[in-house]
Amino acid sequence: MIDYRKKFDLHMHTTASDGDYPPATLVKKAAELGLQIIAITDHDTLDGITEAQRIGCEAGVEVIAGVELSSKYEGKTIDILGYQLAKIDDLNQTLSRMRRSRENRAQVIVEEFNAIGMSITMDDVLEFSQGGVIARPHIAKAIVKKGYISDYQTVFDEYLADGKPCAIDKTIITPVEAIALIHDAGGKAVLAHPVYLQDDEFVERLLRFPFDGIEVWHRSHKPEDVIRYKGIAQKYKLMMTGGSDFHNDAHNLGSFGYTAEGNK
Known part of the structure; x- marks a missing residue:
């Protein structure tokens, strides 16, 4: 290769x-x-x-x-x-299902931020995803733009990393899968x-x-x-x-x- x-x-x-x-x-x-x-x-x-x-x-x-x-x-x-x-073709179909799951996950993460007093909407997040796959970095950028946290990395470290308040698992597949x-x-x-x-x-x-x-x-x-x-x-x-x-x-x-x- x-x-x-x-x-x-x-x-x-x-x-x-x-x-x-x-x-x-x-x-x-x-x-x-x-x-x-x-x-x-x-x-x-x-x-x-x-x-x-x-x-x-x-x-x-x-x-x-x-x-x-x-x-x-x-x-x-x-x-x-x-x-x-x-x-x-088959891979695209599977990835499409995974993307839909990720979008649902993003909505839940947005709701978690709202529950702890950081009010954002999916429209705020979509501004950064620009029509692509919605991912945690887009949510982090929305939080920073709103002024709740000063920098992107802190959003990840304190709110989105595994075990943190707004962390939600995505669709899980195994390495073998x-x-x-x-x-x-x-x-x-x-x-x-x-x-x-x-x-x-x-x-x-x-x-x-x-x-x-x-x-x-x-x-x-x-x-x-x-x-x-x-x-x-x-x-x-x-x-x-x-x-x-x-x-x-x-x-x-x-x-x-x-x-x-x-x-x-």
């Missing part, structure tokens, strides 16, 4: 889910940075892929059809990246940003499921993390991927700890 000699970024989000830039704009930004291979990996949707691939053809950037699915295992959220998706959805669509399943799991023994237990790869490089992975995950990838004979997990300009597109010279 990856020509490691080329400049790539295989983890990025657009306004089709919770990113700040439309697919076309994001591809153009990638081209301006000299990226040659990118993957659009929006949460639970493929809606940005067609536009991104069209602009990619014009800009000379290869755009891989991707997605990021969330699953649960042993009480932890396991994010799984799907790449090179081909047979997408998520991997099967990706494989059924002809794709490759990759464990995303393993450092967030904070437990390498747990990561290795997960990799006994039929994963095809692991995200070795990520903007949150320190050099020592990269070394560990490269070792784990080699141990389980897994593909190694990397990406910035780009959502907005606070994340450096194309910058996630990989250089061709330093990873031979």
Whole structure:
């Protein structure tokens, strides 16, 4: 999937889910940075892929059809990246059901904020989702705009993280189910940003499921993390991927700890 000699970024989000830039704009930004291979990996949707691939053809950037699915295992959220998706009709139907569930979840979260005195509406949230998948970042932005909390990260840390007052679980699928959805669509399943799991023994237990790869490089992975995950990838004979997990300009597109010279 990856020509490691080329400049790539295989983890990025657009306004089709919770990113700040439309697919076309994001591809153009990638081209301006000299990226040659990118993957659009929006949460639970493929809606940005067609536009991104069209602009990619014009800009000379290869755009891989991707997605990021969330699953649960042993009480932890396991994010799984799907790449090179081909047979997408059935996957789209499943993702559509998941999106409807997410919209219902968003309404419940809005009601929870109202119950603790932070009055917002779904219209306030829709201003930020711009017709894409409604996600927690859109709700956080609405809370900040209303002036209840001064910054976006605090909304997450104090109200939306697991176990916090306004946290509501989304539709739950298992890692095996998520991997099967990706494989059924002809794709490759990759464990995303393993450092967030904070437990390498747990990561290795997960990799006994039929994963095809692991995200070795990520903007949150320190050099020592990269070394560990490269070792784990080699141990389980897994593909190694990397990406910035780009959502907005606070994340450096194309910058996630990989250089061709330093990873031979």
